[in-house]
Amino acid sequence: MACLSVYQEGLREAERHKWIESEKRGWDVGSVALGQWYDRYWPHYCRGKCLEHLTGRQHWTEFGDDDFGLIPRLLVENDLLLDRILDRVLRGYENLDVICWSLEWGLPIDPVMSILHQLNINRARLEPVPARI
Template identity: 40%
Template sequence: MVMKSVHRECIEEENKYKWLESEKAGYDLGEGCVYRWVKDHWTGYLRARWVEHLQGKCFWIELSGHDFGLLTRAFHNHAELLDTILNQLKTGAENLDVISWAIANNIPIGPVYEILEALDVNSQRLSHRFEGPPRSSISAA
């Protein structure tokens, strides 16, 4: 099984981005360029790694171990719906976006809820090293 670190691999992506952007500019853009990568690409990068983890392609050590390979074990009876939901999540959609899409397209909401609950995208939010710790959810008093 391939095991990798989201944060370590991210540094490579940041460096590639910084190098390419600096080459275009003709000078070293420095740390600001890395901050721009974080702002523009971190969420999508993390989502893509999360999907690889769910698919069992790569074990990302920062992500939940019990989710590894989940898609190889679940939702075979809703494979097309699962693919559609995953494609939305990979491009930055949130649970509410997916639910709204399902309602607008008359998709049975039960399986959508079941998939979203199992995927639990909100539990897989990681902070980038430049960001603070993940915001805790507000609990009802």
């Protein structure tokens, strides 16, 4: 499987957005559209790519080799709990949201914290490359 870069693919997405916005208006909107894409979509885009990496669907350079395909390995240990946590992460929950949810439902906090620590979804908070915006 080819190892891709979130930054390179993100730039392609931003340029695609620029093209679409330019076509809508009938003129080249320039770097304004690139900035809009990064402002609106970059965090969600990075989280999605991180989850692709963790599930083993696509290897992304920025997220490291050791965690590629981590989720299938974790499923063996914590099937239902991991599944419920992943549901929330996919909906955009942050770690604190997941912790509050687990406390609200009376779930044991240690396994929840262990899963959150291993997933380390905060690794998806990549800064956009300023020179490209």
